[in-house]
Amino acid sequence: MSRKNIRRLGWLLGVISGVALAYIGVSSIFKRPPDVITTTATPLIPVNTPEHEQAMRPEYQDDVIDFEKGTRYWMDLILEEDPVRVAGRERVQYVNASRDVLDAVVFRVYLNSLAGKKVLDVSDVSVGGRAVDAEWEMGSSVLRIPLMEPLGPGESIDVALQFAFEFTPDIEINYGRLANRDGVFVLSAFFPLLSVYERGSWWNALPDLQGDPAYSEIALFDVTLTAPSDLKVASTGVTLAAAELSDGTTKHTIVTGPVRDFSVAMSRDFELLSAKQNDITINVWSAPGNDEADQFALEKTLAALNIFDAEYGLYPLAELDVVEAPITAAGIEYPGLIYLAGNSWQDENDFFEVVIAHEVSHQWWYSMVGDNQVEQPWVDEALADYSVEVYYREAYGESAGASIREQYQSSLDQYLAGGGPQMPVGLPVSAYDGRQYGVFVYRSGALFYSHLHADYDPARLRDFLRAYYIQYRYRIAHTEDLHRMIGEFFGTEAEAFFDRWVYGS
């Protein structure tokens, strides 16, 4: 692409992180005592034969063996229309990987946090087949399930519950990551997802209304989704079977590899364009028409996968779905699936290409190497924005990569010239306003890596990112982990730069 076009990216890049959203105070919900859900025992969903290896590229199929003994989800989902309603049965095998004895397990219901009210309700909670009284906390953002018998290190339990919510268009949340609009159902953040137990407690911080809401660990998912037969389904994982039932619905059987969340989108209007590259199936699901843009989306996704495979280490999943969706951010990432906004879905569109590169790279940074997206969002977002520089350098040459870096720098310079404060990049989402979140967490965060690339040996940064990916794939990385590894790879001067740029000290 031309230099002029690259320059145009500058102001366009500001849009990636989406619209600025007002922060809604939530202090009042802490004063309410928790609601208690009194339940009867639920029969557990039968455990399916594991076929998770089908969701993996051939050389990674053995990776699922360990995870079959780890945390797993089985979900039966039903989407009904008229009125639109989602109902689910969920069974979770949770393994206590900590050194502590646990007296409860904690799920997060992001739909409720982001809607600011209890949209999703839970019933029939049981542990090991015995009914328990679960408690809502933090304004129905947290579902605490007390254990009758303490759970020791390495021990596992079976939790079952049912949930349901009315999926009316007015409950659209957080950039439309859950939305019923334009004939598309986007279902993310919609089921109780285990929180993370670390440093002696369950994570229960409330997500901000900007940025990504979830913090979760790797698990395997077995999902059946029953929905009207004319709805086409795009999801995390791979679909093993789609069986038409007599009532006009179809039951889709879906399995995943090791992933930290599950998202699914449905539409009657989806067109599908597929390709296979290096044993990965890429599915592009789009609104009808505009075939050139669909082809463009496919080609750039293939290019990005190739580049990041070579630069960071291989993407291990067998499928990546790219979904045109009525979201209000430019893109939203989920494991094995990215959403791209319909309003930038155009061929030969530089901004669209930037967003594709950013979102595809999230399959490495967030999906595989997990992070606390609420309290340390720079851990994935800075690398995703730096990956745009990597993509342009590899696809179009050194000067194209350098132009991306210049745009990030001018975005930061313009903000500071306007009198805005210099902020470190490693703060929680809630520390930034809408513009600051884009300028510091994304642009300034990417410049941290640009600096290591340009001012140290580029090969060393490549070695560092490959080592970081291998070490933290399927795990969670914290800012402190990056700090330690940067020190090991680049020395004390880089460590001091990290302290200044990331911690602000």
Ligand SMILES: [Zn+2]
């Ligand atoms: Zn991102």
